[in-house]
Amino acid sequence: MTELQSLRLSTGVDLDVAISGDPAHPPVILLHGFPESHRTWRHIAPDLARDHYVIAPDQRGYARSSKPEGVANYTPDKIVADLLALADQLKIDRFTLVGHDWGGAVAWMAALQHPDRIERLVIVNAPHPLVFQRTIFDDPEQRKASQYIRRFRDTSIDQGLTGTGLEKFLGSTFAHHVTQAIAGKDKAAYLDEWSQPGAMTAMLNWYRASAIVVPAMDETPPRPAFLDAPFPPMKMPVLVIWGMRDTALLPSQLDLADYVPELTIEKVDAGHFVPWEKPDAVIAAMRRWGI
Template sequence: MTDAPLTRLTLSTGVELDVQIAGPENAPAVILLHGFPESHRTWRHIVPDLARDHRVVAPDQRGYARSSKPEGIAAYAPDRIVADLLALADALGIDRFTLVGHDWGGAIAWMAALGHPDRIERLVIVNAPHPLVFQRSLFDDPAQRAASQYITRFRDTGLDRGLIGEGLERFFTSNFAAHVTTAIAGADKAAYLDEWGQPGAMTAMLNWYRASPITVPAAGETPSRPAFLDAPFPPVTQPTLVIWGTQDRALLPVQLEGLDTLVPNLTIERVDAGHFVPWQNPAAVIAAMRQWGI
């Protein structure tokens, strides 16, 4: 499959993003947000179908591939990335849109939907936990806490020094390909290694974890419980489709428990895949979105 060319856009937030744009300009807009450690390439099997009747926008988010990589951890705080999303829509003249996010892109999508219901008409989440459910599970569910210890490792800035040359190959094998049951090889693998090898890319990508306010207690730790975990939390008001790969080893089924109380207009579609659902079972992702009404 040949990828559509990328367009370089300068946003009002001060960053430049490479963006894949497809489909009729006057069609309903869908913005697709990738997660770690990917790029617009996450959606390469999804975009052609959606572009038949939607204006599809898939950026390389800040820090990734050849998009801008501002210095410093604070530049990757979630509110900065939500601002990029809205600035991207503004740059393309898009008012309201359907927002689709996977992994970290899904985390940004949850935040954007909560904070900007005037812009985001519908929400599709692919294996990305609701922020309250995730933080609560890290305190209350030992299995999810154990599965999330990799976040603490990614927050260690000493990791970056080894992520060059052969270190990128090892990272690909252990942290990406090992979780994708359908192999990413050949041109796709080469493209990812090229993106990760851009100056500052790995540090910028990992800074998303470092800038996140999420607390990850150590296994066996009994930290004091934040009061907000048991306080009222604002609902997601948009119609929301959650597509969940049931074989995900990083995000466990606890992430779906109680979600309907936080998202009143919720549809959950469980599919046979691991964490990297858009690669492992793109047909199921497309089918779920189409059946839902996209």
């Protein structure tokens, strides 16, 4: 991928952005998730850049992008606003949006709220907001798999997330898949990003700012009313690429037909971090779909 550019957005944050390809080509914006960066797409962006204008930001809170203080600065509406401000700054009107993990969650929301801007949507192991919340309530296995979110929302863990404490945390949580699977320059680059002042707190604030309710296994909280109310369908074609060995987001997340009229699902033999576990499969799925 190309060298990062730092862009000041109208939302008041500076984002580091990897930009490649010809601006005259169809634009694609790639959104990473936790605990990554634009590096999520390091094996995928070069292929897309052959015939697309490819934009891959380090989102707010990550790596060397801005890290505003306070949980309230990481609510999904602010992150969606960053996405649109980035597109505006680069003079992009409509675009294909690709998101993995938290980037996918932002992509679902952006596409629901701004269908005029998003021509096509590609989701990689990221849950639809209604399906995710419903399965956390109704599927005991998904609720169990989501308990790590409760841990991530505990602010008492933040002060220990430096040095060896950081590696211990990442080695004993959902994120341990990253530290197990990368080594050498890749691992050093990620550890450098995670070690930036305030980065771990900012990254975890995405979980803390989310409205998703994750009850304890023995808890029976009030059921959110929207789970049983009509929900708007997606207004653009959607490709869902899913690593079927994901232990955090179970196959129940693929029950999407009622909410995505133009749905294509591509299943991959990989875990949660499929963009760098099986990048060739991700590229092939996108190309078959017409990107």
